[in-house]
Amino acid sequence: xxxxxxxxxxxxxxxxxxxxxxxxxxxxxxxxxxxxxxxxxxxxxxxxxxxxxxxxxxxxxxxxxxxxxxxxxxxxxxxxxxxxxxxxxxxxxxxxxxxxxxxxxxxxxxxxxxxxxxxxxxxxxxxxxxx
Amino acid sequence: xxxxxxxxxxxxxxxxxxxxxxxxxxxxxxxxxxxxxxxxxxxxxxxxxxxxxxxxxxxxxxxxxxxxxxxxxxxxxxxxxxxxxxxxxxxxxxxxxxxxxxxxxxxxxxxxxxxxxxxxxxxxxxxxxxxxxxxxxxxxxxxxxxxxxxxxxxxxxxxxxxxxxxxxxxxxxxxxxxxxxxxxxxxxxxxxxxxxxxxxxxxxxxxxxxxxxxxxxxxxxxxxxxxxxxxxxxxxxxxxxxxxxxxxxxxxxxxxxxxxxxxxxxxxxxxxxxxxxxxxxxxxxxxxxxxxxxxxxxxxxxx
Amino acid sequence: xxxxxxxxxxxxxxxxxxxxxxxxxxxxxxxxxxxxxxxxxxxxxxxxxxxxxxxxxxxxxxxxxxxxxxxxxxxxxxxxxxxxxxxxxxxxxxxxxxxxxxxxxxxxxxxxxxxxxxxxxxxxxxxxxxxxxxxxxxxxxxxxxxxxxxxxxxxxxxxxxxxxxxxxxxxxxx
Numbered sequence: 141x142x143x144x145x146x147x148x149x150x151x152x153x154x155x156x157x158x159x160x161x162x163x164x165x166x167x168x169x170x171x172x173x174x175x176x177x178x179x180x181x182x183x184x185x186x187x188x189x190x191x192x193x194x195x196x197x198x199x200x201x202x203x204x205x206x207x208x209x210x211x212x213x214x215x216x217x218x219x220x221x222x223x224x225x226x227x228x229x230x231x232x233x234x235x236x237x238x239x240x241x242x243x244x245x246x247x248x249x250x251x252x253x254x255x256x257x258x259x260x261x262x263x264x265x266x267x268x269x270x271x
Numbered sequence: 272x273x274x275x276x277x278x279x280x281x282x283x284x285x286x287x288x289x290x291x292x293x294x295x296x297x298x299x300x301x302x303x304x305x306x307x308x309x310x311x312x313x314x315x316x317x318x319x320x321x322x323x324x325x326x327x328x329x330x331x332x333x334x335x336x337x338x339x340x341x342x343x344x345x346x347x348x349x350x351x352x353x354x355x356x357x358x359x360x361x362x363x364x365x366x367x368x369x370x371x372x373x374x375x376x377x378x379x380x381x382x383x384x385x386x387x388x389x390x391x392x393x394x395x396x397x398x399x400x401x402x403x404x405x406x407x408x409x410x411x412x413x414x415x416x417x418x419x420x421x422x423x424x425x426x427x428x429x430x431x432x433x434x435x436x437x438x439x440x441x442x443x444x445x446x447x448x449x450x451x452x453x454x455x456x457x458x459x460x461x462x463x464x465x466x467x468x469x470x471x472x473x474x475x476x477x478x479x480x481x482x483x484x485x486x487x488x489x490x491x492x493x494x495x496x497x498x499x500x501x502x503x504x505x506x507x508x509x510x511x512x513x514x515x516x517x518x519x520x521x522x523x524x525x526x527x528x529x530x531x532x533x534x535x536x537x538x539x540x541x542x543x544x545x546x547x548x549x550x551x552x553x554x555x556x557x558x559x560x561x562x563x564x565x566x567x568x569x570x571x572x573x574x
Numbered sequence: 575x576x577x578x579x580x581x582x583x584x585x586x587x588x589x590x591x592x593x594x595x596x597x598x599x600x601x602x603x604x605x606x607x608x609x610x611x612x613x614x615x616x617x618x619x620x621x622x623x624x625x626x627x628x629x630x631x632x633x634x635x636x637x638x639x640x641x642x643x644x645x646x647x648x649x650x651x652x653x654x655x656x657x658x659x660x661x662x663x664x665x666x667x668x669x670x671x672x673x674x675x676x677x678x679x680x681x682x683x684x685x686x687x688x689x690x691x692x693x694x695x696x697x698x699x700x701x702x703x704x705x706x707x708x709x710x711x712x713x714x715x716x717x718x719x720x721x722x723x724x725x726x727x728x729x730x731x732x733x734x735x736x737x738x739x740x741x742x743x744x745x746x747x748x
Contacts, residue, residue: 159631159635160631161627161628161630161631162627162630163627163628192634192638192651192652192655193634193638193652193655193656193659194656195656195659195660195663196660196663196718196721197663219516221514221515222480222652223473223476223477223479223480223511223515223649224473224476224648224649224651224652225652226476226511226512226514226515227472227473227476227507227511227649227652227653228649228652228653228656228725229511229514229656230507230508230510230511230514231507231653231656231721231724231725232656232660232718232721232722232724232725233720233721233724235510235513235514236514241513241514241515241516242516243479243480243483243485243515243516243517244483247483247485247516251516430748434748473649
């Protein structure tokens with residue numbers, strides 16, 4: 141199942157569906173990496189509000205996505221983790237350490253705006269910036 | 272591999288078919304119960320009164336329920352299905368539990384009917400011992416299943432009501448307060464058992480979503496001690512809140528509780544703790560971008 | 575030659591004739607009910623063969639559905655589905671194939687759900703170590719068994735090196 145990825149100015153927004161298999165997650169990772177490079181995106185939002193379960197593989201893959209995208213000079217934020225899912229994740233010991241999280245799309249965009257504005261998004265190669 | 276002959280298969284198949292006699296016996300049984308409905312029902316009501324059961328109900332109420340139960344009983348035996356009885360049992364329980372009827376009364380009443388009907392069968396077939404045995408073979412499993420269904424239905428309903436009440440009490444005793452936009456305060460007072468701890472976490476997480484909170488202040492000034500289980504729960508609550516994009520500030524940490532947290536491996540440096548609730552709220556406001564100014568400085572504007 | 579049919583019937587080949595030797599029937603009603611009359615109706619078991627990552631999704635969706643029918647809270651639904659996901663994932667990762675059985679259960683006081691995860695994989699050499707918290711808490715590494723145990727109420731595991739693994743875990747409704 142293909143995860144839809146929208147481009148919104150300098151950001152990419154991926155909205156995940158309920159029945160997300162491991163293969164789907166890996167496709168998503170590759171698609172995001174490719175598009176971040178293609179569009180020179182500054183931020184990525186992965187909206188997981190439809191996910192009924194976030195298990196160890198999903199958690200690791202989301203962390204991988206955030207890490208790899210940071211290497212390309214963009215910030216990732218995971219939004220929409222449901223209360224029950226967050227609870228289950230902590231029971232399982234999944235913390236998404238080092239990965240930014242926000243409540244929903246609006247909060248996620250707000251977070252990215254702040255991060256990008258303060259220039260805290262690191263670049264893989266030094267590039268001169270004209271502001 | 273066991274080899275089976277055709278003959279054995281046929282015998283086994285026959286054994287599995289319902290005996291013609293069983294069906295006709297049940298029909299006879301049901302007919303007997305219907306014919307003698309009036310006397311048996313009255314006798315039952317009388318025994319209920321004599322046994323001092325269902326005292327919380329008036330005589331009219333008892334008679335009305337007795338009639339319904341009797342008819343449902345017979346129907347269950349007749350049809351061999353228990354869904355209608357189950358539904359009735361739950362419905363009945365919903366009605367009588369608020370009146371204060373207890374489990375032993377419900378079970379007692381149903382068992383009275385079972386015995387009463389059995390005795391009436393003894394009386395009817397007293398001259399035919401073999402027939403009596405056959406009829407009892409058909410009657411007993413059904414009667415036991417009915418007693419079971421009614422009792423379990425009653426107990427289930429009771430448990431459901433008790434749980435709902437407990438839930439309501441717990442929610443009342445643990446308010447999640449919204450003091451400012453995006454800021455929630457959860458004051459925890461008193462003893463926390465694992466069940467309450469979990470309920471707190473669930474309530475808080477839902478509150479974060481509903482109120483779109485970015486900062487939560489959990490004040491544990493009112494908590495005397497935490498065992499390591501509950502301390503773990505606190506840590507998990509902090510982690511789960513973060514997954515919802517909220518920062519948690521823990522205030523009111525006593526030295527004892529700080530020690531417990533360190534013992535279970537919590538790095539207090541990483542956990543956002545502030546001495547008291549007031550300080551915690553100020554820190555929260557700072558995180559949210561509010562500038563806190565002294566009340567007398569009227570020219571200052573909050574950002 | 576013994577074959578197990580789709581609903582658990584054992585079929586015996588007897589001189590080119592296929593004959594039913596044993597059939598397990600659910601017993602509940604009275605009239606026309608073969609054999610004895612049961613006090614409790616036999617619970618329905620669902621078996622999901624696990625062989626690929628898509629089966630992991632299927633297993634947890636089924637588990638969620640059954641738990642939902644049993645009336646578990648929304649949080650418990652996620653806990654059960656997550657536990658199933660982890661158990662199914664272990665099967666795919668370590669044994670390649672196996673199965674997950676999901677079954678409603680009853681005891682004297684409560685209703686619940688039982689999950690059995692079975693595989694004929696390599697087995698776990700040191701079960702005690704695998705159950706230690708900290709052995710596999712990093713997301714995605716290792717077996718996540720301590721996590722599954724935390725998610726559920728009861729947890730039993732039997733594993734022998736070279737002989738596969740069986741995990742039985744249960745959650746009770748309140």
